[in-house]
Amino acid sequence: MKLSAYLSLSRHGVFYFRWPLPHTDSTCRPTIKISLRTRCPVRAGTLARHLASCGLITRDNKELARLRQDRLRELVRTYFHKQLDQYVEWINNRGLSSVAVEDARSEMLDHQDHLDSERPTTMYLPVERFKRKMGVTDEEWIDSLPNAITELRKGRRELLRLVLEAAERGDGYSFGEPAATPPAPSAAPEPTSSRLSEAIADFMAEHSRQWPEKTSGQYQSYLAILVEHFGPDCRLAAMTKHDAAEVKKILQLLPASRNTKPALKGLPLAEAIKVTGHKTISPKTINSHIALYRRFFIWAERHGHTTHIIFDGMKVPRAKSAPTDRKPFSAEQSRQIYAELTTNGAGLVRRDSHKWGALLGMFTGARLNEICQLDIADVQQEQGIWFLNITDEGDNNKSVKANASRRKVPLHPDLVRLGFLAFVEQRKNGTRLFPDFSFSKNGGYGRNLGRWFNESFLPRLNMKQQALVFHSYRHTMVTRLGQADVPQPIVQCIVGHAREGVTQEVYMRDGYRMAQLRDAIEKFTV
Known part of the structure; x- marks a missing residue:
């Protein structure tokens, strides 16, 4: 057994045991992480072997690993059936206010949203009360994830649906008298709803x-x-x-x-x-x-335009991602691109905007539109370090993909050495760094540079492949930094991906210092 797969070392030198949980439909496989409370590698190895053997026994023994599906569903059914009786009794005694009805309807839709998006979260779910009432242990609950969350959410959704039906039945009256003779059949009235x-x-x-x-x-x-x-x-x-x-x-x-x-x-x-x-x-x-x-x-x-929702559960299975979606440039391809952009030996680069736009993509890993929409004011200096301030501030056409996309990316020393700051100085009287890149509804500001790079520049360098495009610069940056042992959260900060986990999302909200980002990006080499 390779202990490196189960052991990790914290920044304080304490060993942690990591064990993968069963696969879920989420993109990341969940794991548990337990502190072994030792800095001794021998002691940590002994504990890891013991814990891994326990994990293997639990994983391979289905009776130990989780509640049976039929047992889990029966527990959920029993739990919510009791709650339904209580809700109906309450409605019969006191009725249900319009605010309560609207809250119940809103929560029911929220549960359906979670089920559709296949997010195994416990939001709005009475997990602890369910475990306590139905005698489910913590171990049984954890080993039954994510099915336990899904079934509990289905049960809660169904409970709310039945409660709303009961409330609607008690909200109207029928005063019809029995007819002496059956009325003649008539056409069904047109449903009252909007066009x-x-x-x-x-x-x-x-x-x-x-x-x-x-x-x-x-x-x-x-x-x-x-x-x-x-x-x-x-x-x-x-x-x-x-x-x-x-x-x-x-x-x-x-x-x-x-x-x-x-x-x-x-x-x-x-x-x-x-x-x-x-x-x-x-x-x-x-x-x-x-x-x-x-x-x-x-x-x-x-909003009262209809009485029902008809597209629930209609999604089609997703096809497996094609292996040629996007891929990084090889080291040789990167050197060939760099040489042509800087020397223009084959005469393929006819505009400074093409040259510097492509070089910024290579040395920052920024998205195409993020580069092409840059303003002169977005090239800034902090603590003696030049950087790009990637933001959606400025004209109304500037945009970012997500909140994490707003970031500061230090300029690579090669960009400074090649004269990028001089290029910026030449354009200081304007507003935009690349005013010759016009805005398009479909491609933003990046359409012109993207077409030149993908349809002219790369094919003439004999790199015409479906998987190689301007966006390959991002794949290249992430790959090279990862190979240079740059920590993943710093890589995410540089390329504008959201950092995950409590440590990064809660305790590291201020992010990393500019000097740390500079030291990381300097590890990228052509």
Whole structure:
């Protein structure tokens, strides 16, 4: 047994035992970490062997490892059944206020959101009370994760649904008298709800102000598929789960870039999905459509446009990520790119903006748009260290991908040596560092540089590969720093990824000193 897989050393020299928990659907495999309270490697090795053997026994013995699924579901059913009786008795005695009804409905939707996103969190769940009432030990609970959380959340969601139904039954009256003769059959009345086109217009008017223009346009096109399929006058309440399943089938047949390809542009939806020979949208894009439709119906139900939500549980399985999505440049490729950018031996670099934009990508690992939207004022100095202040402050078109994307990235010494600061000085009378990179709704400020780099520069260097693009600079930076033993949290700070864990999120909110980031980025070499 390789102890290095189970032992880790803290910065104080104390050994910790790490043991992987069973796989979940989350991206990161969960682990437990236990302090061995010793700095002696021999003592730590002995304890680690003992704990690892216990872990293997527990893992291989399914009776020890977790509650059986049928047993777990029975416990959840019993627990919430008792609670349901108490809730119904309360409603019969005192009724349920409108505020309580709205809170229950909101919590039920929150539980469904957690189930859809497959997040194994205990938010809103009575975990400790469930364990105490049903006699579930801490060991049984931990070994049954994440199924225990999922089943408990399903149970709570179902309880709230039944409570809301009971509240609705007690909220109305029926005064109908029995008829002497059965009435003649009549057509079912049209459901009282909003028209699809009207509801979508209200939904977009409320939400579009919070979204970037590109996102609003994308979501509008997603919702336009519903209008095209059902018609603008279709009543939301008349739409059923079967209709949602039909939409799902249509999405699986929908050609990619339907509105831009000459052979498909202008074709009605029903005809476009019958045209063969075109690549269809990916499972990820299908799920993006369905997620928006579900969100729309949740909003519509809350605002009285309909009485039900029909896109729950409609997502399709995701395809495995292709191994050629993106990959870093090799050491030889990096040297070849660097040589051409700095010497222009083959005459491929005709604009200073292309040269410095590409070099910034190489030596910072920043995203394409982050580089191209830089202002002159974003090149700053702190404690004698020059850095890029990557932010969304400035004109209204500047943006960042996430909160962690706002960061300070020290300038690599090679950038300074090559004359980047002199280039900045030449443009000090303007506002933007690269004013010749125009803004585009689809590509932001990075469209011009991205097209030149991906479609002209790399192919002429004989690097025309689907997996090699400007974004490969980020993969290269992360790979090289990791190979240089730079701690992962510092790498995340440099490239703008969120740091994880209590230590980083709570106790290291101020981040790392500029000198630490500089020392790390200097370990990147071409």
